[in-house]
Amino acid sequence: MNAPRRSSPPLRSPEQRRGDPATTAPRRSSPPQLSFGQPVLQLRGIVKSFGANHVLRGIDLEVARHEVVALIGASGSGKSTLLKTANLLERIDDGQILLAGDDISDPRVDVDGVRARIGVVFQHYNLFPHLSVLDNVTLGLRKVRRLARADAERRGMTLLERIGLAAQARAYPDRLSGGQQQRVAIARAIAPDPELLLLDEITSALDPQLVGEVLDLVAELKGAGSTILMATHEIGFARRVADRIVFLHGGRICEQGPPGQVLDAPQHPQTQEFLRRVLR
Numbered sequence: 707m708n709a710p711r712r713s714s715p716p717l718r719s720p721e722q723r724r725g726d727p728a729t730t731a732p733r734r735s736s737p738p739q740l741s742f743g744q745p746v747l748q749l750r751g752i753v754k755s756f757g758a759n760h761v762l763r764g765i766d767l768e769v770a771r772h773e774v775v776a777l778i779g780a781s782g783s784g785k786s787t788l789l790k791t792a793n794l795l796e797r798i799d800d801g802q803i804l805l806a807g808d809d810i811s812d813p814r815v816d817v818d819g820v821r822a823r824i825g826v827v828f829q830h831y832n833l834f835p836h837l838s839v840l841d842n843v844t845l846g847l848r849k850v851r852r853l854a855r856a857d858a859e860r861r862g863m864t865l866l867e868r869i870g871l872a873a874q875a876r877a878y879p880d881r882l883s884g885g886q887q888q889r890v891a892i893a894r895a896i897a898p899d900p901e902l903l904l905l906d907e908i909t910s911a912l913d914p915q916l917v918g919e920v921l922d923l924v925a926e927l928k929g930a931g932s933t934i935l936m937a938t939h940e941i942g943f944a945r946r947v948a949d950r951i952v953f954l955h956g957g958r959i960c961e962q963g964p965p966g967q968v969l970d971a972p973q974h975p976q977t978q979e980f981l982r983r984v985l986r
């Protein structure tokens with residue numbers, strides 16, 4: 707929250723970007739400069755079982771400010787469970803979770819207060835169907851941040867302009883394509899300016915031709931300095947946008963490192979096997 711945001715070009719929609727020589731977000735030519743100091747998220751020895759199903763067997767993971775970490779792993783490897791523990795949607799059996807140094811795994815924690823600091827987008831764009839696009843984006847600002855409607859709507863419109871959907875502000879979600887709805891879900895998640903964004907397979911329910919516009923938006927959020935922990939099955943996207951790839955297997959972090967290392971020269975046989983399957 708305190709660190710200055712990197713200055714960055716405003717977010718533009720695919721529609722606005724049409725005609726650009728490069729339609730993908732620019733790659734920084736030098737490695738990202740991660741700020742030092744306290745990580746935004748620290749998972750320490752996270753253990754989580756569902757009955758006899760030991761899903762997380764001791765996960766240690768830190769996400770630095772402005773860092774984008776991609777979780778990959780087979781279906782059922784615990785990616786969603788890990789994201790849910792970070793947002794307190796699943797209680798952990800053991801371990802500790804720190805958000806900007808605050809122990810949010812303490813049972814006495816104010817859960818709503820914690821969730822107000824974390825933006826979440828799931829696989830299925832869960833916009834409220836009976837609310838307009840603008841109301842979906844501003845609801846959290848009004849109810850959680852307690853902004854007056856006019857202030858919330860001003861911020862909401864700015865966000866919708868950033869994602870190129872200002873013209874749809876008064877429309878209901880069912881008038882939008884799946885890709886547009888998912889972009890609205892992202893706008894809603896970033897509206898309160900959260901310290902951390904959790905993205906769980908946000909393109910997996912989309913038709914293939916709509917995936918690009920959502921992934922481009924995530925790349926632009928990274929450019930704007932967001933801190934992101936995301937589960938993704940889009941290996942090409944993880945390569946393009948993640949600073950670090952974390953491969954989950956058997957309830958543990960099997961291997962992690964920069965995309966070029968984990969994806970091009972995986973060290974662990976399980977990583978090699980997984981990548982052979984998904985890149986086939």
Ligand SMILES: Nc1ncnc2c1ncn2[C@@H]1O[C@H](COP(=O)(O)OP(=O)(O)O)[C@@H](O)[C@H]1O
Pocket residue numbers: 756759761779780781782783784785786787788
């Ligand atoms: N609420 C739940 N109750 C019981 N089992 C669950 C629950 N959520 C997830 N699981 C189980 O935990 C394992 C990991 O699931 P999940 O975190 O969804 O994996 P991934 O997101 O990597 O596909 C799976 O075996 C799944 O069936």
Ligand SMILES: [Mg+2]
Pocket residue numbers: 785786787906907937
């Ligand atoms: Mg999942």
